[in-house]
Structures are given as structure tokens and as C-alpha cells.
Amino acid sequence: MSKTLMCVLAHPDDESFGSGGTLAKYAQEGVDVHIVIATDGAAGSVAKGYEEQRSQLAAVRAEELKRAVDILGGTLHMLNYRDSGYINDPNNEHPDAFINQDVDTVATVIADMIRTLKPDVVFSHDSTGGYWHPDHIKCYEVTKRAYxxxxxxxxxxxxxxxxxxxxxxxxxxxxxxxxxxxxKDPTKLGRNEDIDLTKIGLDPSLITAKINIRSAWDKKQRASAEHGSQGGGGFVGYFPKFTRKWFFGFETFMREYPEIAPGSRKETDLFEGL
Ligand SMILES: [Zn+2]
Known part of the structure; x- marks a missing residue:
């Protein structure tokens, strides 16, 4: 029986910039991949030339996302919660913002999807949201609860x-x-210069799985490039081209369940042991 992978991620682009290599790799290996995106991304930073589209940003980002997922492979599920924005963004005050939704209510929606899709493996953002984005942290909370x-x-x-x-x-x-x-100033990353790279990153001992994504490298780059309204490249664009595949040739994960003994050998496959 074929295996099923489900991820719950915050924004249109997280599936490509963040874990696009892992998603594409498993899709091309025949895994049934389901990509759940929680928000509409309408508070996302707006790339140059896209300012006039801000009001239609949600629609633009949905189209970008569909094209990206077509490249990665897999089935897209959009929950369309209102994007909250980064720390101190006024969008966070909106009552419909994803971060202001009740954890159990959202977790119930995701739990229903788990019951329907029956994934063997689920992943989401970690408790720091990767770079402390409130929507990412919310995804962590609701996915853990749903699981x-x-x-x-x-x-x-x-x-x-x-x-x-x-x-x-x-x-x-x-x-x-x-x-x-x-x-470049690493404490003022992103178009809004509100991301401090020096506060990002986990103790390496917390990493429990390291996935080689080189076979899916081109798909990850092409899917990322579809997110034109978000700059289309994530952090990768800061790096000299020759270093990219080497440096970004793997994606890393930490396992919550089943618990893993500290110091265990790192997994190289999320389906290891299944
Ligand atoms: Zn995001």
C-alpha cells in the first residue's frame, strides 16, 4: 500500500521555500502527498512591482500556490484563514486572524482531515515557527493538538x-x-527588515531527521520561483549560486511522536521504520 504524507504549513510559499524538497522527493517516489496551507497569505510582504496588487494579494498567492504544488506534486488543501502577519503587524489584531482562532476549533478541522486522508506521517512548523512567525507557531499548536x-x-x-x-x-x-x-545586515532580513537571523535556529541536537533532497532540487527551485509576489526564492537568493545545492541539499526535521531518545542516530527518511 502506498504511503501518505500530510503537512500543515502556515502560508502559500512555506511548502516550497521551507520543505519543498522533501515534499517533491516523496511525491516523485510515489508517496501520496497532501499539502495543507492554513492562511490566505494576504498579509505577506509584497515584492517590488506587486504593490498595486496588495488588495488582490490573496487571489494572487492562491494562484502561485497552485502552480507551485503542481510542480512539487501532491494535493493542495487550503484552509483560507486570514493571514496574521509577522510580529507587531497590525493584521494580528484582526479578530479573523489565524492566530486569534481557538486552538481546539482549528485542531478539530485538521483532525478531521487526518481521519479522512489517513497519513502515515504528519509534519508542521516547530514551536519557534522557524523564525518566530505567529502563524507558524499557531500551526505547530493546532497540528500537535489535532495529532x-x-x-x-x-x-x-x-x-x-x-x-x-x-x-x-x-x-x-x-x-x-x-x-x-x-x-547585508543579518538582523534586518526580509522586505520589512523585521526578521533577525541571529535569533533563528535550534540546537542541532534537537534535529532528528536529515532528508537528502538533491533529487528534487530542481522542483524545489521551480516551485519557489512561482511565488513571485514573495520574491520567489526565500533565503536562497542571498547565496552564491555554486554554494546553493550543496548548502541547501538537505532539509531537517525534529520528531515529536513517537518520542526519540536523545543522541539517537539521525533518520534519513521520514517513513523509516514504517
Ligand atoms: Zn510562512
């Missing part, structure tokens, strides 16, 4: 493993060095 709800029901089927995307601070330190070499 635990379904696990508590003791079905005959999974989900059997829950992971979070996880980025080691050793890699962040390397990025900071590269940015300084290129004359």
Missing part, C-alpha cells in the same frame, strides 16, 4: 509519526557569515 486528538482515538491506522521542520543554528551562523560578507 494527539486522533491518536487518542486508537484507530487501526496511523498517523504514526509527527515531525516539525527544524533548522539548526549552526546553519544560521553560516548564513550570517555569508550575509555579512555580502554586506
Amino acid at each position: 494527539e486528538m486522533v491518536q487518542a482515538e486508537a484507530h487501526e491506522w496511523g498517523p504514526q509519526k509527527l515531525y516539525y521542520t527544524a533548522f539548526a543554528n549552526t546553519r544560521t551562523k553560516f548564513f550570517i557569515a555569508i550575509m555579512r560578507l555580502r554586506g
Whole structure:
């Protein structure tokens, strides 16, 4: 029987910039991949030339997302909660903002999707949201809750493993060095200059899985490029071209369930042991 992977991510582009290699790799290996995107992305930073489209940004981002998922492979599920924006963004005050929704209510929606799609493996953002984005942290909370709800029901089927995307601070330190070499300020990242790279990254001992995505590298780049309204490249664009595939040739995760003993050998496959 074919395996099923489900991810719950915050914004249109997180599926490509963040874990696009892992999603594309598993899709091309025949895994049934389901990509759940929580928000409409309408508070996302607006790339040059897209300012006039701000009011229609949600529609633009939905189209970009569909094209990106077509490239990665897999089935897209959009929950269309209102994008909250980064820390201190006025969008966070809106009552419809994703971060202001009740955790159990959203978790119930995601739990229903888990019951329907029956994934073997689920992943979401980690508890820091990767870079402290409130929507990412909310995704972590609701996905963990949903997973635990379904696990508590003791079905005959999974989900059997829950992971979070996880980025080691050793890699962040390397990025900071590269940015300084290129004359960029690593504490003022992003078009709004509100992302501080020096506060990003987890202790590497927390990383439990390292997935080689080189076979899906081109798909990840092409899918990322579809997100033109968001700059279309994530952090990758800061790096000299020859370093990219080498440095970004793997994606890392931490496993929440089943628990993993500290110091265990790192997994190289999210389906290992299943
Ligand atoms: Zn995001």
C-alpha cells in the first residue's frame, strides 16, 4: 500500500521555500502527498512591482500556490484563514486572524482531515515557527493538538509519526557569515527588515531527521520561483549560486511522536521504520 504524507504549513510559499524538497522527493517516489496551507497569505510582504496588487494579494498567492504544488506534486488543501502577519503587524489584531482562532476549533478541522486522508506521517512548523512567525507557531499548536486528538482515538491506522521542520543554528551562523560578507545586515532580513537571523535556529541536537533532497532540487527551485509576489526564492537568493545545492541539499526535521531518545542516530527518511 502506498504511503501518505500530510503537512500543515502556515502560508502559500512555506511548502516550497521551507520543505519543498522533501515534499517533491516523496511525491516523485510515489508517496501520496497532501499539502495543507492554513492562511490566505494576504498579509505577506509584497515584492517590488506587486504593490498595486496588495488588495488582490490573496487571489494572487492562491494562484502561485497552485502552480507551485503542481510542480512539487501532491494535493493542495487550503484552509483560507486570514493571514496574521509577522510580529507587531497590525493584521494580528484582526479578530479573523489565524492566530486569534481557538486552538481546539482549528485542531478539530485538521483532525478531521487526518481521519479522512489517513497519513502515515504528519509534519508542521516547530514551536519557534522557524523564525518566530505567529502563524507558524499557531500551526505547530493546532497540528500537535489535532495529532494527539486522533491518536487518542486508537484507530487501526496511523498517523504514526509527527515531525516539525527544524533548522539548526549552526546553519544560521553560516548564513550570517555569508550575509555579512555580502554586506547585508543579518538582523534586518526580509522586505520589512523585521526578521533577525541571529535569533533563528535550534540546537542541532534537537534535529532528528536529515532528508537528502538533491533529487528534487530542481522542483524545489521551480516551485519557489512561482511565488513571485514573495520574491520567489526565500533565503536562497542571498547565496552564491555554486554554494546553493550543496548548502541547501538537505532539509531537517525534529520528531515529536513517537518520542526519540536523545543522541539517537539521525533518520534519513521520514517513513523509516514504517
Ligand atoms: Zn510562512
